[in-house]
Amino acid sequence: MCTTCGCGPGEVTVEGHAHDHDHDHEHGAHGDLHYGHGAAHSHAPGMSQEKMVAVERGILDKNDRFARANRRWLAERGVLALNFVSSPGSGKTSLLVETIRRLQGELPLAVIEGDQQTSNDAERIRATGARAIQINTGKGCHLDASMVEHALAHLAPADDSVLFIENVGNLVCPAAFDLGEAAKVVVLSVTEGEDKPLKYPDMFAAAQLMLLNKVDLLPYLDFDVAKAIDCARRVNPAIEVLQVSATRGQGMDGWLDWVRAAAGRARAERAARRAEAARKLALLEEHIATLR
């Protein structure tokens, strides 16, 4: 097992400068201490009540707080954020490059790239003309919400834009880490096995959409598309599936329509938030007027 896996201070870099994993963010009041559990409820009958402290907090509490803050930040700006996850080599970057080429001019786009090392993927994205920022996790195996928060501050995506987050190629760990995205999109290529979803259930269960990529290669493979979709639906009955070829174009129109619809929902949510804020402001002003 890799004993140095996991982010440590100084190991994670965002475009060359170190990212201190321990942000000095304010912590609200959490973990109410209450001593209400009697011996009957504790797992150590006979142990003095004062020595048991109820915590009831998720292990990923801190990441979840960052994720919630990211989600709120994105929603306030009407930004659609999608978290792309897959094995290494499924074609995520190529898919993003082709998606950007087709959507450019129509929707403002920006990308957060995640890899252990190199800026190769961010550079490929930038070559399309879209803005990108690279996160290098060093020994880390997944992006987490605090890294994304840091990247958002640097990238500053425009209002009503689309943000693609390409996670570290890994079908295991990223499943557990909410980044604040609107949806996880899992990319499975036809050069992988049909039973991937059964072997890596956590990821496919966490995804809203599965993109079956490289379908142009189907004539040369024994890949059973129906079986792959069936496997995905076993671990996630609600998962949506689209078949695409990033390099040859099949299915890309359907995928772009999916992105457009999701972006439309993000914009609508922002408009609704603003309308609500304006309504509250009007009420407040009305109330102030009556006080005069």
Place this chain on the structure above:
Amino acid sequence: MHEMSLAEGLIQVVEEAAGARTVRTVRLEIGRLAAVELSALRFAFEVVRQGTVAQDAALDVVALPGQAWCMKCCQTVTVEARGDGCPRCGSHQLQVTGGDEMRVKELELA
């Protein structure tokens, strides 16, 4: 292999709850469907607890059963792993409703 990140999150929760008091036991509730490898988490915990108020703390893990709503049976059923069918009717039309949590339940202080 993200158990080190999980252990870091875990020790943060423990430190916030314990303050300056020494911790004897950290009791976790980990669902059967949670995305964590327990032995790796235990190993990682031993690393991250060093130098903290929990440096000699034992890790007690309470396993919670996996739970899902079966759309065919219209009942909550117990499942062992994701991808399993309903134990009553075999259907895979299941919505996981519990057993994927990873929670610090309580601490036993010295």
